[in-house]
Amino acid sequence: MRRGNVYLLIFILVLFGFALWSIAPLGRNVFGREGLRLGLDLAGGSYLVYQADVSDIEPGKEDDTMRGVKGVIERRIDALGITESVVQLQKYEGEYNIVIQLPGIADIEKAKETIGLFTVLEFREQDAGGNWTPATGMVNGEELTLTSRYFKENTYATVGQLGRPLLKFEWDEEGQELSKQITTRLLGKQLAIYLSDEPLRGEDGRIIAPVVQAVIEDKGQIEGLSLADAQELSRLLNAGRIPVPLGRWVAGIFEPSVPLYERTVNATLGQDSIEKSIMAAVIGIVLLVIFMLVYYRLLGLVACLSLGIYGVMLLSIFKLWPVAPITLTLPGVAGFILSLGMAVDANVLIFERTKEELRGGRSLGAATETGFNRAWTAIRDSNITTFIACIILIWLGRGFGALMVKDFAQTLLIGVALSMFTAIVVTRTFLRLIIGSRVVKNLAAYGVTSVPKK
DSSP: OOOOHHHHHHHHHHHHHHOOOOOOHSSETTEEEEEEEHHHHHHHHEEEEEEETTTSSSTHHHHHHHHHHHHHHHHHHHTTTTSSEEEEEEEEETEEEOOOOOOOOOHHHHHHHTTTOOOOOEEEEEEEEEEEOOOEEEEETTTEBBGGGBBSSSSEEOOOOTTTOOOEEEEEEEHHHHHHHHHHHHHHHHHHHHHHTEEEEEETTTTTBBBOSSOOEEEEEEESOHHHHHHHHHHHTTTTOOOSSSEEEEHHHHHHHESSSEEEEEEEHHHHHHHHHHHHHHHHHHHHHHHHHHTTTHHHHHHHHHHHHHHHHHHHHHHSSSSOHHHHHHEHHHHHHHHHHHHHHHHHHHHHHHHHHHTTOOOOHHHHHHHHHHHHHHHHHHHHHHHHHHHHHHHHHHHHHHHHHHHHHHHHHHHHHHHIIIIIIIIIIHHHHHHHHHHHHOOOGTOOOOOOOO
């Protein structure tokens, strides 16, 4: 028994042990990863699509602007700790859509509120009738409303000298001019603060409408919020401004804040999908194991052991993938199951080549090495073509918003790449150790019933 094979076996067992530890149980926190990320179709949640009004954007800069919009929404979602979300930009014939998936949040209205898509603070003054109307001023000949759109992205929550929570903010250049005009006009009067057309209320339930005691130019603060509310509002405001209106177009009229499409996926349906996927995988694996054991015997047993290691390692990769978190969806599960079959396919090619060599009169060791060498080119070429197809599908899925296609291709690509490792390294190492130990010499155990007489 060669020492190199023993070292390889130790490496494989350590790798397998680490992979098994990382996924058992699946929901355990490992290196900051809270279990497998499940997509909307498995975990349930909300699906929102918004159209963008880019009519005011300088021609040629629409793509850059919309990429900025996508980034702002992602930062707002991340600021709230929602790590399983998907935000995607779609473009078709000059129109732009933003697709937002929030697994685990089944309430559509709560989903809209959670992502803070339209988190804008608006400052309002009282008119003669006691109604709160937007506080406006003139900048460069244009009447503008004083809102948090003019905040710099350095808002923060703190505690004042009397232990009261404060939300500190700073105006940009336009905001400074607006604030100066409005607070000069409203000295001694109240200035209410609204969030998405609803007044901000303090911990006592009262509307936050402080009296303007001095002219405010560059900086200001909001009192009356709880510390938790001030911190959350600060995170959302600092995530950035959305530079274009989002909503939907209806008969040539743009309706802001109204989704083009919204859908709720029930968590029960997601659980049902998981159960059916697991059942399909179990049935397929059981049939596969039976076939491999009956037809290839000892070789089939080696393939099954290799397949078990492959499955554990693949789940570990899905959970710990360092480049970008992998969200497992139903198409992704299909790609995973297909990759299992392709992993076995590589073993089948190797075993058939090995059996041919055994029937040709070669020894077990020589037949195994020759079988691997001759099968390698077929395995390599078939997997390369699969890689090319997966890369094209991922590119098309991202470019045209076909998330299901991308998820399928992504899991299949990773699975096929891993299958090459398990077939060439894991299976080969196991066979070398078995043959080198001379424990099983009977060719019938390798699926060969007859060999030519010398």
